[in-house]
Amino acid sequence: MSKFDPIIDVEEDGLLTPTVRRWSEEKYSLLGSYANIFTTSMCKKWNQLVYLDLFAGAGYARIKSTNRLVMSSSLIALSLPVPFTKYILCEENKEKFDALKTRVSRDFPAADVTLIHGDVNKKVWEVKRSIPRYGKGNTLLSFSFVDPFSLNLDFNTIKVLGSRMNMDFLILLALGMDANRNFKSYLLNNSSKVAKFIDDDFWTKKTENLINSSDFMRFLSSTYDDNMLKLGYKEAADKQIVRSHVKNLSLYHLAFYSKHDLGNQFWNDMRKYTDKQISLF
Numbered sequence: 001m002s003k004f005d006p007i008i009d010v011e012e013d014g015l016l017t018p019t020v021r022r023w024s025e026e027k028y029s030l031l032g033s034y035a036n037i038f039t040t041s042m043c044k045k046w047n048q049l050v051y052l053d054l055f056a057g058a059g060y061a062r063i064k065s066t067n068r069l070v071m072s073s074s075l076i077a078l079s080l081p082v083p084f085t086k087y088i089l090c091e092e093n094k095e096k097f098d099a100l101k102t103r104v105s106r107d108f109p110a111a112d113v114t115l116i117h118g119d120v121n122k123k124v125w126e127v128k129r130s131i132p133r134y135g136k137g138n139t140l141l142s143f144s145f146v147d148p149f150s151l152n153l154d155f156n157t158i159k160v161l162g163s164r165m166n167m168d169f170l171i172l173l174a175l176g177m178d179a180n181r182n183f184k185s186y187l188l189n190n191s192s193k194v195a196k197f198i199d200d201d202f203w204t205k206k207t208e209n210l211i212n213s214s215d216f217m218r219f220l221s222s223t224y225d226d227n228m229l230k231l232g233y234k235e236a237a238d239k240q241i242v243r244s245h246v247k248n249l250s251l252y253h254l255a256f257y258s259k260h261d262l263g264n265q266f267w268n269d270m271r272k273y274t275d276k277q278i279s280l281f
């Protein structure tokens with residue numbers, strides 16, 4: 001496999017650069033390492049390899065505690081030693097979208113990139129239509145990184161993209177950051193955000209026995225896995241729990257889903273390797 005360090009330092013360029021917390025480095029490391037195994041191992045077996053970033057960001061991020069300036073998800077994926085053949089990047093915030101667009105065209109002018117501005121839950125069919133055609137003799141494998149701030153990710157978005165496609169997903173489930181903090185109000189208000197997240201309008205009927213927010217997080221996580229099984233995905237691989245460095249609180253779970261055993265094997269191998277790297281931080 002090609003050697004690749006996903007934490008890539010960059011110079012200040014005057015464009016919008018969101019500030020992120022230190023634990024984002026763990027996310028970037030896992031994303032970049034998985035994407036590297038994916039393209040290196042699959043480039044000879046498939047004609048087209050497609051990367052989708054549904055909550056793409058601005059391309060650069062500043063780590064708050066260290067002030068370090070690094071590439072964020074989409075640009076990490078564009079920097080792989082063996083690149084994807086096609087990139088589809090969606091970002092809702094106009095300023096971040098513009099910064100991303102400028103950075104992509106300046107730094108990766110030769111890459112085949114479709115940039116989509118807007119709410120991915122509404123633009124999902126535009127995203128799907130941007131995936132190149134494939135068929136017999138022209139095979140296509142895709143990998144989608146899904147990195148929302150909260151539970152604001154409709155399961156329908158995953159369903160539209162994952163149905164009848166060879167698409168691996170790495171999804172940030174904002175269980176600690178959102179589900180845990182807002183547990184009571186979501187239950188009280190029969191939250192439609194939660195209903196959309198797990199594709200179940202009657203979800204509160206299944207939560208009557210839940211005692212606390214930890215039960216709620218477990219319920220969301222296992223319901224998500226069941227939903228993915230119904231789409232034809234394998235039994236979920238172990239999720240990576242990303243914790244805050246300060247209080248060691250669980251912030252989010254990175255969940256990996258593939259329709260192929262090899263995908264889960266790559267994810268598990270890569271987690272062991274990345275755990276060692278992360279413990280060096």
Ligand SMILES: C[S@@+](CC[C@H](N)C(=O)[O-])C[C@H]1O[C@@H](n2cnc3c(N)ncnc32)[C@H](O)[C@@H]1O
Nearest residue numbers: 055056057072073091092093119120147148149
């Ligand atoms: C947690 S940040 C992740 C950014 C990036 N993936 C990274 O590596 O740092 C989530 C991003 O998604 C964008 N966003 C939020 N809701 C969105 C939506 N419904 N559709 C598309 N983008 C959205 C936000 O503006 C933000 O840039």
